[in-house]
Amino acid sequence: MTHKTLNTTIEAIDAIKESQTLKLETEHYLLKNYDISIDKVEKGYSAKILFKPFSGYSSSQMHFIEFPKPIKLSSEKSTYFIPENSIHLNQHFTDFNNDDPTIEITGSIDKLSTAEDDSNFDGKYLRLVVPVISSQGKLRNVRGWSYKTDLPAKDGNLIKVIINNSEYHFFEFQIDKNSYLVIDTTSICNTQIFKNVSHAILLALGFLYGNVYLDEGFILSSETAEFTQISDISFSTYRESMMTGYRIHTTNAYSVYNMTGKDEIEIEAKEVEVKKWINDIVAIEEPIFSGLCELFYNNEPISRAVIVTLQGNLLALEIKGSAYSLALEAITAVLMGENDEKRPKPVTKEVFKELKDKFLGTLDEILPPDAGNETARKIFKSRIENLNSPTNADKLQKSFDLINYKLNDYEQSALRARDKFQHGELPVSDNSDDIVFQEVYFMTLIMHRLIYTLILKRIGYSGYIINYPQLHSNITRRNLGEELFYKL
Numbered sequence: 001m002t003h004k005t006l007n008t009t010i011e012a013i014d015a016i017k018e019s020q021t022l023k024l025e026t027e028h029y030l031l032k033n034y035d036i037s038i039d040k041v042e043k044g045y046s047a048k049i050l051f052k053p054f055s056g057y058s059s060s061q062m063h064f065i066e067f068p069k070p071i072k073l074s075s076e077k078s079t080y081f082i083p084e085n086s087i088h089l090n091q092h093f094t095d096f097n098n099d100d101p102t103i104e105i106t107g108s109i110d111k112l113s114t115a116e117d118d119s120n121f122d123g124k125y126l127r128l129v130v131p132v133i134s135s136q137g138k139l140r141n142v143r144g145w146s147y148k149t150d151l152p153a154k155d156g157n158l159i160k161v162i163i164n165n166s167e168y169h170f171f172e173f174q175i176d177k178n179s180y181l182v183i184d185t186t187s188i189c190n191t192q193i194f195k196n197v198s199h200a201i202l203l204a205l206g207f208l209y210g211n212v213y214l215d216e217g218f219i220l221s222s223e224t225a226e227f228t229q230i231s232d233i234s235f236s237t238y239r240e241s242m243m244t245g246y247r248i249h250t251t252n253a254y255s256v257y258n259m260t261g262k263d264e265i266e267i268e269a270k271e272v273e274v275k276k277w278i279n280d281i282v283a284i285e286e287p288i289f290s291g292l293c294e295l296f297y298n299n300e301p302i303s304r305a306v307i308v309t310l311q312g313n314l315l316a317l318e319i320k321g322s323a324y325s326l327a328l329e330a331i332t333a334v335l336m337g338e339n340d341e342k343r344p345k346p347v348t349k350e351v352f353k354e355l356k357d358k359f360l361g362t363l364d365e366i367l368p369p370d371a372g373n374e375t376a377r378k379i380f381k382s383r384i385e386n387l388n389s390p391t392n393a394d395k396l397q398k399s400f401d402l403i404n405y406k407l408n409d410y411e412q413s414a415l416r417a418r419d420k421f422q423h424g425e426l427p428v429s430d431n432s433d434d435i436v437f438q439e440v441y442f443m444t445l446i447m448h449r450l451i452y453t454l455i456l457k458r459i460g461y462s463g464y465i466i467n468y469p470q471l472h473s474n475i476t477r478r479n480l481g482e483e484l485f486y487k488l
Contacts, residue, residue: 050103128198168183
């Protein structure tokens, strides 16, 4: 069984999170040898300097402080570095009636490290630790491993992720009511590669289970894979976490079914319905999760499309469809490129040449080539030349052929709605608010499912996903007659 040393990691994190007053080592004439107090706050660090104005000082001088890079902070106990553009300071003046001339300079710190440069982390074993909201077994829906640790930690789930033939360990633990997601290298690694790998892994988890934990994290380096000793630690804030709640996979059918009923008979019938899924709603296999991570790592357009999809989950209905349309376009472009597929044209070159010649002949009859018709002829000729161009819907449908997925009628309608969404229109003709909401919501649910279909089929997933179009049929008033779990 895999063993993970966590005590040294927690000690290093606790040390860098500690409230401290350090010497600001800078040659800048305003703040040379000043003390700076730093405190860990909800996101990042707060910073405070008590500045004593001098004769000739102007507050405008503080607006353009340029520290040497990186900024060095030190005490008898610790030394830290703040990378460029990672500290933001503002000055606060005391009341005019106050005799104390001290100016309080406060601000925030986005990044803090025991290493002067990221290159100090290169050529070592690396570990990312991301604090998360209550663990509750975030990795248990992927069929992975258990591990032992030197701490009395809970939630000992571990996934061995393979990306481009390199193995990474993705695991979770909870201690003292604090929960963490952790990614380890199993060989020495370049820092930037590790950051990109970590992003892909966290994004894959969010893609499947709705939440991407990106607020902040700690990267630690060690000379050994066991992390019994920590060489350096760096802290960084990232982009905001995305907490959408839109998980697409679950191993718990009860989380999807509404188990309330008007009497015991109805409740028992629902119980029977749920239990029929016990053998079908199963954990995702480790190679599938690895394939998802590798896809996101190797294909930045797909990774970006997934972020757009997750952000789209949180958007107002009027613009949700536009977000999903962008994601579908990006994913389709990658799939078409992988298969060296061209967008399908309506007719062959030979047929189109015959059509074009007749159209141009008609144009010459109605708008002869003279000066008065020059502008109009230019417009019409351009349109005639492009008549054989495929539509975006054709391209999107072709991508589903590549993954051997047959689109049904309502899925094709959702793809055709893409053009209207992209132009800020809604693909409905009825002006009734209720009808508009129901139709647009239905379309976006189908587009959402199609995004997951493209990606999951691309990595070879065969199994069930949550069928949101059917699950929310009471809202859309579109009962598809499907199960609450959809087979891919």
